[in-house]
Amino acid sequence: MAQQTKKNSTYDGYIALASALLLLILNLILVSGKMPAYYSGILGFMGINIILAVSLNLINGIAGQFSLGHAGFMAIGAYVSALISIYLQWPFIVALLCGGLAAAFIGILIGLPTLRLKGDYLAIATLGLGEIIRVVILNLDITKGARGLTGIPRTTTIFWVEAIAIITVIVTINLMRSTHGRALLSIREDEIAAEAMGINTTYYKVFAFATGAFFAGIAGGLFAHIMGYIAPKNFDFMRSIEILVIVVLGGLGSITGSIVATIVLTVLPEALRGFAQYRMVLYSAMLIMMMLFRPQGLLGTRELKVSDVFKFFSGGGERDD
Amino acid sequence: MTENQNILEANSLTMSFGGLTAVANLSFCLRKGELVGLIGPNGAGKTTVFNMLTGVYAPTEGSILLNQGDKKQAISGLPPYKITQKGIARTFQNIRLFNKLSVLDNVRIAFHFSRSYSMFHSFFLTPLFWREEKKITADATELLALLRLEERKNDLAKNLSYGEMRRLEIARALATHPQILLLDEPAAGMNPQETEELSELINLIREKFSLTILLIEHDMSLVMKLCEKIMVLDYGMMIASGTPEEICHSKRVIEAYLGEEV
Numbered sequence: 003m004a005q006q007t008k009k010n011s012t013y014d015g016y017i018a019l020a021s022a023l024l025l026l027i028l029n030l031i032l033v034s035g036k037m038p039a040y041y042s043g044i045l046g047f048m049g050i051n052i053i054l055a056v057s058l059n060l061i062n063g064i065a066g067q068f069s070l071g072h073a074g075f076m077a078i079g080a081y082v083s084a085l086i087s088i089y090l091q092w093p094f095i096v097a098l099l100c101g102g103l104a105a106a107f108i109g110i111l112i113g114l115p116t117l118r119l120k121g122d123y124l125a126i127a128t129l130g131l132g133e134i135i136r137v138v139i140l141n142l143d144i145t146k147g148a149r150g151l152t153g154i155p156r157t158t159t160i161f162w163v164e165a166i167a168i169i170t171v172i173v174t175i176n177l178m179r180s181t182h183g184r185a186l187l188s189i190r191e192d193e194i195a196a197e198a199m200g201i202n203t204t205y206y207k208v209f210a211f212a213t214g215a216f217f218a219g220i221a222g223g224l225f226a227h228i229m230g231y232i233a234p235k236n237f238d239f240m241r242s243i244e245i246l247v248i249v250v251l252g253g254l255g256s257i258t259g260s261i262v263a264t265i266v267l268t269v270l271p272e273a274l275r276g277f278a279q280y281r282m283v284l285y286s287a288m289l290i291m292m293m294l295f296r297p298q299g300l301l302g303t304r305e306l307k308v309s310d311v312f313k314f315f316s317g318g319g320e321r322d323d
Numbered sequence: 324m325t326e327n328q329n330i331l332e333a334n335s336l337t338m339s340f341g342g343l344t345a346v347a348n349l350s351f352c353l354r355k356g357e358l359v360g361l362i363g364p365n366g367a368g369k370t371t372v373f374n375m376l377t378g379v380y381a382p383t384e385g386s387i388l389l390n391q392g393d394k395k396q397a398i399s400g401l402p403p404y405k406i407t408q409k410g411i412a413r414t415f416q417n418i419r420l421f422n423k424l425s426v427l428d429n430v431r432i433a434f435h436f437s438r439s440y441s442m443f444h445s446f447f448l449t450p451l452f453w454r455e456e457k458k459i460t461a462d463a464t465e466l467l468a469l470l471r472l473e474e475r476k477n478d479l480a481k482n483l484s485y486g487e488m489r490r491l492e493i494a495r496a497l498a499t500h501p502q503i504l505l506l507d508e509p510a511a512g513m514n515p516q517e518t519e520e521l522s523e524l525i526n527l528i529r530e531k532f533s534l535t536i537l538l539i540e541h542d543m544s545l546v547m548k549l550c551e552k553i554m555v556l557d558y559g560m561m562i563a564s565g566t567p568e569e570i571c572h573s574k575r576v577i578e579a580y581l582g583e584e585v
Binding site for chain 2: 173179180183184188191192194195196197199200201202203303
């Protein structure tokens, strides 16, 4: 068995190497300026969606706390960092971090009372939370209400998005492999048993919530500084649903699943532009088909491994989830 | 700590749910190294006693004292995870494994607080992280070997047989390094041969980890054979306690189980 694990990790070394090479080539094209703005724009949103999906997966898939308010945390990060950039002119990275920390702070504040709830009840409570954040932003003077915030410096480059997306993924994967990640998984599986194993479940649930909110806040900051303009409607309930769809489609609990699903769901609507008015119909139909034939998501709870891909193609290697 | 010293004292525990009193004025002591059985008809309040001892319920009245070294401390009302960290572990009547995780991970989770490292180490994969993880895996594998589950360590917990699930629950409880182990119907659903193996196993872990064990069980042959002392609950009250011999001949116990003579 040890042999097998060793083999798998070498394969995973290859997958990391392959992704790194792919990124390098992409970056070279980007630097040379030969990439049309349309494509680099899509890549930017893809990166932001990866950060959002992976951070929501930490809350929903790994810790098993069904949250529907992710757009709210994104909004906090977007507005806090945008306001800092506009009024205080602090460096971009500081503004981003402040946005993330503000979102995490609200996450802790809201998480402590609401994480006592379970399942459907928690989903409704977090849905309410997301809406409250949006309505507050809509009515504050400093956020300029429904008119939205203009004149945000467009400092986000594709490289910022790329770097932060990579950091998010690495941090989450490292966390999952550790005793802290196992504590989160055990809470998803059986909270009473987790507590009986000496795990402070309240602490870990709030931790997952705050970490997820932090990265969502950072993603919001990136979004604000890529658009140059943000309005409350960017962060409505549908935005939360969009992220949730990515996570569910990729497989709850699978980080690589979230990444693959983000790529598919960002590229798909663009690729379907040729179908004009039927675009969203086809998109929805594909989602329905996916859920019918693979309800556990693209990757289930597993992670994408090169060894699995080999096994799949050599036949008879497919495992059940 | 000398032998025969009380490791746990429960003083007039009462647990009411609204108008229903599940356990009333229950007092008992566990001596270090003892193997005590808790029996009684269905609904007598046995699992409620376990839930009070492990912090799932805070007793309505009464106190629970845990002796550690020379000092006594009250543990009633503490949250379950703190009580586990103080050395009381349990298994569940309706098995509660982490179903979609591997057998090995089920046990590794239980090392969470005894072999922990800070978040910092898990984010940056420091040498301490690798060292501790290696130790956790080695310790968990050793425990699985002791409970004859080593070959199944990479299977998902939900794919185990019933007897294996019960053993995994025990392995997981042992991984928290308990002084007191509470077993809630460990032989439920087992055939006679499995029950026989289980009683050997209980004796083995008791010796090896010098445990004090409190056992809820319906299988009388197992209780009579294993336990040195038996407590009988009926309608939330202790109606008898003593050696298996004494319990067998107690009129009140026979009445509780079989009804009064007509």
